[in-house]
Amino acid sequence: MQSFDLVVIGTGSAGKTVAEAVRKAGKSVAIIDKLPFGGTCSQRGCDPKKVLVGAAEVVARSAQLVGKGIDHTTSIHWPDLIQFKKTFTDPIPENTEEKFTEQGIQIVHGVATFVSDNTIRVGDDELVAKNIVIATGHRPQTLNIPGEELLTDSTGFMELPELPQEIVMVGGGYIAFEFAHVAARAGASVTILHQGKRPLEGFDADVVQLLVEAMRALGIFIVLEAKVTAIEGEPNKLTVQYERDGANHTASANLVVHAAGRVADVEELALDKAHVEVGKKGVLVNDYLQSASNPIVYACGDVAEKGLPLTPLASYEGKIVAENILGGNKKTYSNDPVPSTVFTVPPLASIGLTEEQVKKEGRKAKILFQETADWYSTRRINEAVSGFKTIVDEDSDQILGAHLLGSGSEEVINLFALAMKHKITAKAMGEMLFAYPTHSSDLSSMLPD
Known part of the structure; x- marks a missing residue:
């Protein structure tokens, strides 16, 4: 059993910010992750996604200007694009671990599970801490439908060695819309199946409608009020079953992407043993980002129930948590408006x-x-x-x-x-x-x- 001033679970923007700030203040710190170190945004989220979007923008711009000074539309060579993306993502785990080690932060690989209010088990090791920070982020929510295992998540999409010809996106949020634009500009036929009455429900309806019209003109097929009920078939030859207007429908695809929402990644933490409460959006915290039910535990980033799941907010929340751990609860969460962008084209x-x-x-x-x-x-x-x-x-x-x-x-x-x-x-x-x-x-x- 090892003892630390602070144990952080998660190595993304939020967890990294807390760990480095507390270690810089001279405290003993350990940081845990079950995934490659560096977090979602830099490896599996916003950063690599924007690399793909950049290629889609070039294709879109060339297509818009054909006949207006540009001779022909350019095209995406998917394998080369993915290799370019990997030049950003592949070095991150090793670089992150090296930096933590240089700072004197102990790195721990594996699944973290609480065994008591202040103790975490990772494999055969137990870590006791004066404070624990949960910064595990989000994971795709479980859809509870037959054939769910045939879905590809956003991480898998950005690792595809080749882009399939027919793609179905399940869900109508920003992941579905962004990937639809990339895939369509790369030559795929794309269908979006969204259960709600309108997509991108957190954004202004009139402006979203303009975007939907532009996507349909591009050839992206958007079906609203479509409840997906099952995925059938085998890899590269799939059928999506969905209900709409009281009738059953099907859509064929080479790839079906889970884009139907994400939830706090807390399932493996056994938070009940730490007396940490979880709500619909994530770990319940007060204005200091401290657990409402266990005062030594803090939560920040996407896993916490406050704020939007945005990288700048994760770093901001990490700074708040670090200040409160080091100086007592003085820094509170601000509800200033935060900009967000759907990186469509x-x-x-x-x-x-x-x-x-x-x-x-x-x-x-x-x-x-x-x-x-x-x-x-x-x-x-x-x-x-x-x-x-x-x-x-x-x-x-x-x-x-x-x-x-x-x-x-x-x-x-x-x-x-x-x-x-x-x-x-x-x-x-x-x-x-x-x-x-x-x-x-x-x-x-x-x-x-």
Whole structure:
């Protein structure tokens, strides 16, 4: 049995941030992971995904400009793209372990399981700690359907040596939409089966509809209110059974991708033995990100029930936890709006309240929704669809929400985030002078009068 000041479970952005900060303060630290060290974002999530999206953007841009100065559409050679992606991901586990070792953080491989409030077992070893941080992230949720084992998850998709010709995405969230764009631009036939009435349910409905129309024009088949009931067949020759409008339907595919949501990865932790409570979204924590039922345990990143599952938030939460462990509970979680982006082509970016949320809260607000395919910034690259919706409080002139679709949206949304964080009014934002012609220079035309 070994004793530490801190044991961290998970080596992603949240866990890494806590472990390094506490170790830098001179405390003894061990860090555990059942997967290759380095976390989801850098190896199996946002970073490698963006490499694939970058290739899709090149294909899309060339296709948009054929006949307008570009001779022909380029194409993706999938094996080369995956090899390029691996130049980013393959070195991460070894580099992460080396850095931890240099810092004096003890690394432990294996599945962590609580045996008491302050003790964790990994294999035959037991670790006792003054504080324990759970930063295990998310995993694909179990669908409880026959043939579920035939599904490929997002990790598997980004490791495919060859891209299959027919792909079905189960789910209508950002993973399904992003991978659909990559696969379609790489030449695959893609179908999205989504159980809900509309996809990307956390984003503004009108702007999402513009994106859906663009995807359908691209040839991506989107079926809504489709409940998948079974997967049948064998690898590379699969049939998806689904119900819609009271009837049974099928879709054939070479590959079926699980994109139907993710849940907190806590199943193997035996949290009941540590008296740590879990809710629908993850480990229940207070404003200090401390377990509501076991004060020596903290949780941060996607596994915690606060906030959105975004990498910048994971790092931010890791800093909060480290400060509270080292200095006592003083640092609390802030609910400042956080921007998020769906890296489709073009991207969809969002921050703050949607129109639906504003109306539900009964707030008086000015709302401007506009399609912008005729704007110069869209026309110069011949992008077929773009648009935005902005929401401004009538009394305070504060920006309540911004929802953007189009090239450059993933960067412009950060200007809205800055304004909302620092209480810059819509009037002041509209008076800002930006370099022209840029996507940012469109901002003054996006604000309601």
